[in-house]
Amino acid sequence: xxKMEALIADDEEPLRRYLKAMLCExxxxxxxxxxxxxxxxxxxxxxxxxxxxxxxDIRMPGLGGMEVARKITGACRVVFVTAYDEYAVEAFExxxxxxxxxPVTRERLEKTVKRLQQQISTRxxxxxxxxxxxxxxxxxxxxxxxxxxxxWVRVQHKDGVRLIPVEEVCFFQASEKYTLVVTKGxxxxxxxxxxxxxxxxxxx
Amino acid sequence: xxxxxxxxxxxxIPKVLAITIGFNxxxxxxxTYIGYGQGFSLNFIFSQSIGLxxxxxxxxxxxxxxxxxxxxxxxxxxxxxxxxTVAGSFLASALTGIPLSLMWQGEPISLLQLLFLGLLFxxxxxxxFSSREKIAQAQALIQEERIKRLSLEKEGLETRLQLLQxxxxxxxxxxxxxxxxxxxxxxxxxxxxxxxDLIRYLRASLSRTRGKTATLEQEMELIRAYMNIYKVRMGDxxxxxxxxxxxxxxxxxxxxLIQPLVENAIRHGLEPKIEGGEISIMAQENEDYLxxxxxxxxxxxxEKTPAGIGLSNIRERLQTLFNGRGRLILEExxxxxxxxxxEIPNEKNGSPHRx
Numbered sequence: 410x411x412k413m414e415a416l417i418a419d420d421e422e423p424l425r426r427y428l429k430a431m432l433c434e435x436x437x438x439x440x441x442x443x444x445x446x447x448x449x450x451x452x453x454x455x456x457x458x459x460x461x462x463x464x465x466d467i468r469m470p471g472l473g474g475m476e477v478a479r480k481i482t483g484a485c486r487v488v489f490v491t492a493y494d495e496y497a498v499e500a501f502e503x504x505x506x507x508x509x510x511x512p513v514t515r516e517r518l519e520k521t522v523k524r525l526q527q528q529i530s531t532r533x534x535x536x537x538x539x540x541x542x543x544x545x546x547x548x549x550x551x552x553x554x555x556x557x558x559x560x561w562v563r564v565q566h567k568d569g570v571r572l573i574p575v576e577e578v579c580f581f582q583a584s585e586k587y588t589l590v591v592t593k594g595x596x597x598x599x600x601x602x603x604x605x606x607x608x609x610x611x612x613x
Numbered sequence: 614x615x616x617x618x619x620x621x622x623x624x625x626i627p628k629v630l631a632i633t634i635g636f637n638x639x640x641x642x643x644x645t646y647i648g649y650g651q652g653f654s655l656n657f658i659f660s661q662s663i664g665l666x667x668x669x670x671x672x673x674x675x676x677x678x679x680x681x682x683x684x685x686x687x688x689x690x691x692x693x694x695x696x697x698t699v700a701g702s703f704l705a706s707a708l709t710g711i712p713l714s715l716m717w718q719g720e721p722i723s724l725l726q727l728l729f730l731g732l733l734f735x736x737x738x739x740x741x742f743s744s745r746e747k748i749a750q751a752q753a754l755i756q757e758e759r760i761k762r763l764s765l766e767k768e769g770l771e772t773r774l775q776l777l778q779x780x781x782x783x784x785x786x787x788x789x790x791x792x793x794x795x796x797x798x799x800x801x802x803x804x805x806x807x808x809x810d811l812i813r814y815l816r817a818s819l820s821r822t823r824g825k826t827a828t829l830e831q832e833m834e835l836i837r838a839y840m841n842i843y844k845v846r847m848g849d850x851x852x853x854x855x856x857x858x859x860x861x862x863x864x865x866x867x868x869x870l871i872q873p874l875v876e877n878a879i880r881h882g883l884e885p886k887i888e889g890g891e892i893s894i895m896a897q898e899n900e901d902y903l904x905x906x907x908x909x910x911x912x913x914x915x916e917k918t919p920a921g922i923g924l925s926n927i928r929e930r931l932q933t934l935f936n937g938r939g940r941l942i943l944e945e946x947x948x949x950x951x952x953x954x955x956e957i958p959n960e961k962n963g964s965p966h967r968x
Binding site: 423447449470510557576 | 783790791792795800845847886887889914917918925928942943944945947951
């Protein structure tokens with residue numbers, strides 16, 4: 410029988426090493442066939458080696474763990490790992506996708522391993538059900554984050570491009586193809602019509 | 614202000630009337646006792662109608678003509694007392710059937726004497742009411758002050774808590790602890806170093822949130838501990854350098870302005886960037902300003918990234934500390950990343966405006 414294989418994806422090297430060492434103790438038969446330092450590496454590795462299990466850190470440069478999980482849509486069993494993400498933890502608890510909190514304790518990891526072994530022995534496929542759950546989680550998270558309004562105005566200044574927070578702007582004044590941005594201490598022209606701006610600003 | 618005073622004076626009218634009637638009765642008893650006038654019932658009717666008229670005139674004047682000048686108010690009250698006495702005498706004469714012409718000649722009660730008595734007692738009673746009101750106002754003021762002080766204290770505590778939470782963000786704390794835990798097995802020496810840095814950082818943060826001021830060099834020690842922690846976590850994806858000229862190191866610097874900028878540079882600039890980058894912190898001064906720049910080569914700021922609490926917090930604190938003379942400027946770094954520049958007034962010679 411082919412040995413069970415797993416990938417660990419985390420941008421912090423000591424944490425990858427730690428999880429690997431602990432998995433070796435708790436589940437000696439498991440082969441850690443690879444490590445990834447970011448989401449993109451994880452995706453590449455998964456498509457090449459198709460491990461049975463992936464441990465995904467939520468916060469990774471480039472592509473986060475959630476996005477990776479969505480892209481692999483049920484190709485492996487996913488265990489999320491996170492230090493502290495109030496939204497995610499709450500969402501996981503609802504969604505019942507397995508997750509680990511850093512620092513990972515031995516007891517908690519044993520539970521996860523048992524759960525994984527059970528799933529695998531009943532030969533259930535990494536279900537589309539789980540994928541759906543991830544989709545729901547992502548949608549939920551996106552909802553919680555504020556909508557995409559303009560927060561900063563980029564303004565040309567003698568030293569370079571300055572970023573002015575929208576709250577600091579006293580008013581915008583239309584001036585043909587440009588708009589005058591007036592703050593307490595400064596005035597600047599930007600190359601945007603007031604109509605374009607109006608569409609991007611938070612109406613609230 | 615005016616409307617609330619009117620509302621109050623509307624509410625207190627029944628009480629004022631009752632007290633006035635009481636005073637009037639006392640005056641009648643007193644006058645009868647000293648043998649003035651012709652018996653209690655006559656004195657009672659006169660004193661009630663004059664007293665109540667005075668009271669009505671004073672309330673009326675207060676309601677419609679009250680001004681801020683005390684002299685004008687005194688004049689107003691005097692006029693109200695005189696008007697009230699005259700009108701009250703007319704009423705009493707009608708009620709008792711004693712013609713005014715008789716009273717004018719001093720029979721059985723002299724009008725002039727009534728005017729004198731009205732002014733005397735009217736002033737005393739008005740004085741009584743106004744001092745009562747003043748005491749009530751003073752008490753209200755004390756109460757207001759106390760509420761203001763308490764809410765200020767509460768605000769101060771909340772700010773401190775917010776600052777502390779910002780500095781010891783849970784994600785940072787748990788991630789750092791996990792790293793230390795993992796290093797203790799594999800590289801105990803580095804694990805201990807990291808733990809020492811974390812302790813240094815926490816201790817410094819805690820003392821800053823208690824409002825202790827620090828020098829620029831002490832602030833940099835906190836920043837170094839913070840960056841070292843991140844350096845273990847991010848490995849060679851994070852490089853940093855700090856360049857503070859020696860003569861600026863002992864300069865006092867407001868606490869907790871730099872750390873949020875460094876945190877921003879790491880969390881939103883370098884951490885999300887696959888290849889990482891560099892953070893540099895540099896200080897300079899000129900005649901007017903001490904300039905401290907935190908520059909990173911990270912992914913920079915998207916126009917739609919929500920401005921974090923950290924940055925608006927810095928702006929607010931600069932406003933309260935330097936009253937508009939300190940500022941935070943954000944610029945795009947070339948070729949990538951962000952420059953965050955703090956400018957605070959240079960007060961090394963105790964004179965913020967020189968030249």
